[in-house]
Amino acid sequence: TIELSEQTQWMLAIRDQRDKRAFAKLFDFYGPRLKAMAIRGGARSDQAEDIVQEVMLSIWNKADQFDPHRAQVSAWVYRIARNRQVDVFRKESRPLPEALKCEEPPEEDAGQILALEQEVNQLKSALERLKPDQREMIEKAYLGELSHSEISRESGVALGTIKSRIRLGLDRLRHEMQELR
Amino acid sequence: MENIKHHIDDQLLAAYSSGALPAPYGLVVSAHVSMCDECRARLGAHDTAGGAVMDDLPPIEVSGDLKAKLLEMLDEPAQDVPTYERSGIFPGPVMEALKGKPPKWKHLGFGTRQCILSHGKEGSVRLLYIPPGQAVPDHSHNGLELTLVLQGSFSDEGGQFGVGDVEIADESDEHTPIAGPECACICLAATDAPLRFSSFVPRMLQPIFRI
Ligand SMILES: [Zn+2]
Ligand SMILES: [Zn+2]
Numbered sequence: 177t178i179e180l181s182e183q184t185q186w187m188l189a190i191r192d193q194r195d196k197r198a199f200a201k202l203f204d205f206y207g208p209r210l211k212a213m214a215i216r217g218g219a220r221s222d223q224a225e226d227i228v229q230e231v232m233l234s235i236w237n238k239a240d241q242f243d244p245h246r247a248q249v250s251a252w253v254y255r256i257a258r259n260r261q262v263d264v265f266r267k268e269s270r271p272l273p274e275a276l277k278c279e280e281p282p283e284e285d286a287g288q289i290l291a292l293e294q295e296v297n298q299l300k301s302a303l304e305r306l307k308p309d310q311r312e313m314i315e316k317a318y319l320g321e322l323s324h325s326e327i328s329r330e331s332g333v334a335l336g337t338i339k340s341r342i343r344l345g346l347d348r349l350r351h352e353m354q355e356l357r
Numbered sequence: 358m359e360n361i362k363h364h365i366d367d368q369l370l371a372a373y374s375s376g377a378l379p380a381p382y383g384l385v386v387s388a389h390v391s392m393c394d395e396c397r398a399r400l401g402a403h404d405t406a407g408g409a410v411m412d413d414l415p416p417i418e419v420s421g422d423l424k425a426k427l428l429e430m431l432d433e434p435a436q437d438v439p440t441y442e443r444s445g446i447f448p449g450p451v452m453e454a455l456k457g458k459p460p461k462w463k464h465l466g467f468g469t470r471q472c473i474l475s476h477g478k479e480g481s482v483r484l485l486y487i488p489p490g491q492a493v494p495d496h497s498h499n500g501l502e503l504t505l506v507l508q509g510s511f512s513d514e515g516g517q518f519g520v521g522d523v524e525i526a527d528e529s530d531e532h533t534p535i536a537g538p539e540c541a542c543i544c545l546a547a548t549d550a551p552l553r554f555s556s557f558v559p560r561m562l563q564p565i566f567r568i
Contacts, residue, residue: 208416250408274449
């Protein structure tokens with residue numbers, strides 16, 4: 177039998193059943209990580225909690241936009257959190273791409289969702305295998321601690337190493353997006 | 358769009374994903390991603406890497422009452438945020454920058470026009486309108502310049518750029534883009550410093566045009 181990750185199961189219960197108990201579990205997992213990320217990004221403790229609150233509320237309110245075929249829960253939460261953090265620190269909203277329009281939501285395909293989760297697990301182990309200094313560079317890049325020019329200068333190698341892993345996940349994603357049009 | 362040949366590179370996508378990319382460039386990235394499935398997928402992959410980094414952070418405990426407070430807020434109606442859709446050649450993020458209205462063009466001379474969308478210390482982003490066959494005024498920039506074609510085409514030392522293509526140029530690139538003959542070229546251009554046109558507009562007028 178196919179066993180999706182807990183995070184995906186909670187998120188689907190939130191989306192489809194508006195399940196508050198699943199939301200509480202999702203909060204227990206992501207709340208402390210979102211707080212850590214906000215603090216790494218320069219937020220004071222109280223600001224960080226405001227960000228956690230707003231991100232978690234967005235997750236609840238935008239749950240209908242969650243599509244496990246296209247984004248794994250952490251990737252989706254990360255995107256919402258980065259948007260929120262940019263809004264808070266820069267006092268301007270980050271320009272966002274148009275949402276993809278699908279006529280009908282795609283039918284849930286557990287096999288495909290699982291395949292994406294496996295892809296993500298492989299990406300995670302690729303990250304773990306990086307040399308410590310490369311790993312640190314990747315962390316800094318995705319936590320917003322490097323400017324865009326520093327990313328091009330300093331983390332080129334590290335990005336290059338995970339890029340091959342990232343690329344593997346692309347073809348399927350791209351294929352699915354075209355089907356959505 | 359299937360014919361896109363010039364894409365956003367991974368460093369810029371990673372910077373956009375992490376929120377580190379200044380808003381003027383962010384607008385070009387989000388407009389391109391709105392038009393390009395390939396970069397949408399690649400951006401998804403960078404968000405995935407970001408999510409993996411976030412998952413691995415040592416968690417920091419949140420205050421005891423935050424969860425209860427949040428659970429109580431779930432029943433409150435969500436605020437409606439307006440969303441902007443593509444209109445004609447302008448993708449959603451550009452329509453948002455235009456606040457849903459058609460661009461107000463300012464003439465720069467010789468049929469060339471511009472419409473500044475934002476201008477600040479992080480840089481500036483504008484729409485440029487270049488008549489068919491005409492050169493973009495000779496200009497220099499101190500740093501990165503991203504130019505996304507929305508209508509028509511242009512070509513320069515870096516190649517040929519059609520609808521959806523992005524040219525990534527830095528201060529070391531000297532280029533003289535020329536609009537294709539088929540129709541006027543309209544593009545979205547972001548620079549981190551005010552563009553300096555060397556001959557087209559007298560220097561005195563540059564502060565007025567904010568170029
Ligand atoms: Zn692209
Ligand atoms: Zn230029």
